[in-house]
Amino acid sequence: MSDPATTVVVCAYTERRWDDLVAGLSALRAQTVPPGEIVLVIDHNPELERRATAAFDDVLVVPNAGRRGLSGARNTAIELAKGEVIAFLDDDAEPEPDWLEQLLAGYRDPRVLAVGGAARPVWPGHERSPLLPARGAGTGELDWVVGCTYTGQPTTDTPVRNLMGCNMSFRREAFELAGLFTEDLGRVGRTPLGCEETELCIRLHQASPGSVVLFRPGAVVRHRVTPDRLTWSYLRRRGWGEGVSKALVSRSVGADAALSTERGYLQRVIPAAAVRELSRLLRGRGSGLVGLLALVLVVGSTAVGYARGKLSRERLKAVAPKLVHGPIHVATVDLNRMPAQLPVPARAVGHYRAAQVLVRDGDRTLDVVLLPVRRGVVRLDLLGFGTSAPRPRPDFERPLISVVVPTAHRKAQAVASVRAALAAGYERLEILVVDNLPPGPDGDPELREQVERLGARYLVEPRKGVSIARNTGARASSGEFVAFVDENIRVEPGWFDAVAEEFATDPGVGCVTAMVLPASLETDAEVLFERLKGYSQHVRRQRLDRETVREDPLYPLSLARYGPGSCTTWRRSVFDGLGGYDPLLGAGTPAMAGEDLDLFVRLARAGGTVVYTPHAVARHTHRADWLELREQMRGYGVGLTAMLLLSVLRRPVGVFSILRRIPRGMARLASRTPELPLSDRAARSRLRQLRRDERSGMLSGPLALARAWRRYRFGARSGHR
Structure with a gap:
């Protein structure tokens, strides 16, 4: 059986990793099984994009067409990729010569939809930091903090729940089954969030229960670890970010699926590591204290981040107009060419539950309606609009x-x-x-x-x-x-x-x-x-x-x-x-x-x-x-009171009219919350927060107007008005 054609995707966002990027692309060109194409996605950095386009003639260099962040960059590449298998490599990772060959070998079983490999750390000074404890010279329990293979992962070819983002590949079919990476998850620049590949792999298992996600430790990349990741501050931030991300994933795919691997890690791997580091401490080895503190810090920060993510509702289910939950498809239909059913495209995650449909009769608007989406379609024949005679275009001279x-x-x-x-x-x-x-x-x-x-x-x-x-x-x-x-x-x-x-x-x-x-x-x-x-x-x-x-x-x-x-x-x-x-x-x-x-x-x-x-x-x-x-809501509040104050300053007599109306205006502002099911506490919490932001801005309006006046007058005296 021949190996499938492949596309290798590298996502980059900063010039600081330029040398790593050059080394990684050179290693891709030297693979025992060369990739069919290499796609380099630049995440909203035009200068880096121009530099890469000039330097890499044999690489397709494209800008991120999605939202800023790693998930958006990866989705951009998926839309462009031609290969049957799409592999992903970090911009600070260098693959071994047989890396791609090892990955592709995993696809000889037709049940396998995704294959990933191991990431070995390249330490500053080539020595492991005591902040990341390990048994001997092998992997460490906290190596995942720096994006590398860690103790507890399989040492032989094994089906797993999810792959590591710096070393993974998927059949194209996987994205057709499960959708793309969720852009609400994943790293943005240096922000230590993640888990987008975990969430995708879980969705893949759910969409195709008989499929296999395979971990092959023989497919190796060397992942550079920078000194800034070997600090107490980074360990704390990385643990917190992992916890928040896991909470978001658990809301998306369920806590059982999101935390199945983590439970075993916390029950077996971390206690064994803590006992080992405590033993080192009792034997008078200073590294034992450092390792024990690092374990406590990372696990504790992750737990706190997870708790914070569970309590935070900002990125979870939203309340749509007229009590509809979740994302809403937006569409326009013309009464004169309106089908009985409107197909609604599939989403990367989940499904649309409703569609906001603008109904037009040629150049006239008839209505904007919110309709349910069932089995991927909207029933337009239930709208009840009858046919109409064509309306003649008005005859008047079009002005400039x-x-x-x-x-x-x-x-x-x-x-x-x-x-x-x-x-x-x-x-x-x-x-x-x-x-x-x-x-x-x-x-x-x-x-x-x-x-x-x-x-x-x-x-x-x-x-x-x-x-x-x-x-x-x-x-x-x-x-x-x-x-x-x-x-x-x-x-x-x-x-x-x-x-x-x-x-x-x-x-x-x-x-x-x-x-x-x-x-x-x-x-x-x-x-x-x-x-x-x-x-x-x-x-x-x-x-x-x-x-x-x-x-x-x-x-x-x-x-x-x-x-x-x-x-x-x-x-x-x-x-x-x-x-x-x-x-x-x-x-x-x-x-x-x-x-x-x-x-x-x-x-x-x-x-x-x-x-x-x-x-x-x-x-x-x-x-x-x-x-x-x-x-934005705070800005609306600031602008409203600033505008009212300016109106009074222009016409002082108007202050009495405004003061009479303020109580009723505030009451209307407070009552503008939509009717929500009593059980939807998350929706009420988010709406209350937005209202507080708007009211907070209203209190700041007068001072903001004074600052605007001072800035404008200063600019005028300086000749910049």
């Missing part, structure tokens, strides 16, 4: 619309936003990208090239703040109407036509806001944000002027009725008459947010009109990370 896209930290998303605008099917567009975080006075050459290649204009605004960037773009534009589209928003086809129609049919409209739906609802953070702060909760067109809004007893604390400010179009004369966005507010300033609400308040006080149209649909990329979501 200038599109301003400010960008700072997510410049790749800004380029995607420009592409989406160009693909929206509106001929008279002027697009301006304002770089608000330029690396130098001339901006970012790479971003400039990408933007200008698409036919858009590239502007540089070094003064921090999205409000300043938007105002800069507006001043440089020439359209009668100015659309402000944030970098993390992509408009859909027909967006500009729907917006232009509103201005054409109602000359009194000063601003048009749009329906903004999530681009994805995959992670807990995305689902929670959509439930709490979803930008578009209704599908009816609304015309809002000062009188209709003031009917709300919470005005001006009910400004969400206007629609999302991150995707708006303004009549230029109205925007200029209001003076544009206030530079003291918005992302990039100490106030963090509030600039769009402030502009709506000024428009209402000036007697202006806003129209919200659900027929202009855009997609927003929500924060996928829990910590980022918490910071």
Whole structure:
């Protein structure tokens, strides 16, 4: 039986391991059974990517197309790999000449879906550290801390629960059965989390109970151990990270599967090691005390990390809108071409339980519905929408619309936003990208090239703040109407036509806001944000002027009725008459947010009109990370009170109106928690935390506004205003 064609994947993230990377790739080229292809994935490090592309002509060098971290990098390679077997090697590991041959030999049994090998440490100075105790010159009980084979692992070919990440391989079929690596797990840079390969192997066993994951100790790599991993601090952090990771895995696949190997390790291997080190201590050998303390520290830190992970609910099951748990598939269907059933793609982990479906009738929005997913499909024939006659396209002269896209930290998303605008099917567009975080006075050459290649204009605004960037773009534009589209928003086809129609049919409209739906609802953070702060909760067109809004007893604390400010179009004369966005507010300033609400308040006080149209649909990329979501919620709180204080400073008499409405506004804020099953304590805990973050931000708003004013005034006196 011939060996299957193979792809070897190496993932790298830092130039500090360049020499190790070169040595590892050289060793791959010298294998007794050469790999069919080598894929090097660079994890969000453009400089390293350019250097590797220039240095390795025979290697496919690609950037990580997923989330930052080892799991995302590995998934990127899996999508590109051509081999029947995909092997993974760390960027600081060097394989023995027969490494690949030994791995492939394990696949001669058709039941084997994954094969891994041993990792031998290469110590600094070639001497084992006393922090990692061992019996003689062999493996040590704590060698897993530095990513190497440890005492307790098999010494002969043996089926195991999971493989080691630095030395493993899988049949392509394994990923078809179990899915890809979970991007919520795994190392990100130097953060000592992991267990993504453990979770994948467990899923593989569950998906194919008769399959075998094989450990072959004869397939050896040499894993370099750096001095920074041989410290008490690293042992503590690594143990804690392992415990947290194991807790997350146990939530995903069950505690019995997640901890089956660890129970035997703690019951047999660790007690034997402790007895040995205690015996050394009693014989007067100082290394015994060091080894005993190391065992206690690592095991204790792991236990504490596991307990912390079990209590933490941030990365576990989320509460979706309307009491739906877990990730939600996002889709759009057209009534005129709507099938009876909508197939839902499989996920890397688990399944979708629901789908958020935008129902359109050509260029008109009919509804946004949440439907259950059963057996991989959504029943669309239950929606009850009848067929409709084609609606003639409105006949009016399309005006020139200038599109301003400010960008700072997510410049790749800004380029995607420009592409989406160009693909929206509106001929008279002027697009301006304002770089608000330029690396130098001339901006970012790479971003400039990408933007200008698409036919858009590239502007540089070094003064921090999205409000300043938007105002800069507006001043440089020439359209009668100015659309402000944030970098993390992509408009859909027909967006500009729907917006232009509103201005054409109602000359009194000063601003048009749009329906903004999530681009994805995959992670807990995305689902929670959509439930709490979803930008578009209704599908009816609304015309809002000062009188209709003031009917709300919470005005001006009910400004969400206007629609999302991150995707708006303004009549230029109205925007200029209001003076544009206030530079003291918005992302990039100490106030963090509030600039769009402030502009709506000024428009209402000036007697202006806003129209919200659900027929202009855009997609927003929500924060996928829990910590980022918490910071975003805090920022909303900061921006709200900063905006209200600024409003009072401009018009002091308005303070009495605001004070009367604060109690009712706070009550509405507190009651905004969705109805949840009483047993879902985790969901309630997460929602309460987000609400606390928002309230905490509200307390910081006045001080943040003062800091923003000082920074802006200082910049003005320095000539940088």
